[in-house]
Amino acid sequence: MSEPREVYEAILGQLKSSRSRRSLEALYGVCKEHYEAGAVDFRIATIAKSGASRGVPSAQTIRNKTGEPYRAVIEAWQKLGRQKKKAIKARTAPSGEYDWVDEVNNKTHRFLILDLISKVRKLRSENKRFASIKKLEIDYRAGAEEESESRLPSLLSHEIDALKDAISEDSLKVRGWTKTERGSIKDQNGKVLLRNGFVDGIEKMLSLDISSKE
Template identity: 35%
Template structure:
């Protein structure tokens, strides 16, 4: 069964709360697929989706998390050949297999997957060859027009405030996105970072 069919089957026999958790895990796994990172371990998926309704890794590993592990295994099975080919062809990471401690080896594999995901996200935000101009606003005089007015500053502060996020059931992700209660992106990656920088520099 493909992951979507597994999700449907699991939700048919789950409580509403468990169904929402399954949906959250499914969305995180789909994002991993889109990034080309086929790492679906409880620790990685939990870390990526902690603010989006995914339980902690220990909860997934426990007996009560069996349905969540089943969904993760569906993604692992789907990409088992791809994952193997990546490992065998990627000489840069072969040294990880030589680490004798299994726990350390697993941890480093997870970190490697997150690094690949971060690099891919960075390439999406800043395409190769793109020119980036950096201005040191903190050490240069700015005209009054370039600075935020009090009203503009309060508006930006409100966008990333807990009051605003709670009112609309929004939350932020580690990529600086603002997402709704279902994990759908409302404001794209780096939005939170951009607002914070604007408040500091303008």
């Protein structure tokens, strides 16, 4: 599969019109930001709407025969998004425990939930590993503290926002979900969607200074 950058550069070199080149550059930029934000919806209407104020052609223009270069770039990003989504889903729910996520209608929300579940599973695994340590040796040498901090996973700003949104009262209310005192999340029928400690684990992550330095 060709990478979006390769497709974009190949097509850009073939365009003669400076206006078309600017439009393609704007469209590529919007798709790149969309993907990096964790979104997986690369429908023509979505990209056209997102980039309307930045010089991205209208949805109808992209669908026209002359819009083939734009569609090729969008399709390349769409394939990359599907690949990433499948990889995350394979990591998070091999046992079918989270099959309910497929019932979430919004594709972007569904992707973010799967990404969040993946991070939580990773943290649980690390927590078990730390719990098995019987003897802890502390290095008081200069720089040891910085080295320890560097081992913490870093989160991008949109990942932090996704974690906050996952447990916010407003976000849960929209879906008809509720938090329990033991940190689980239930749906409107009282079914446990995320087990005890889920909310507590997210809050602990957010309390740490693990934001990306980039």
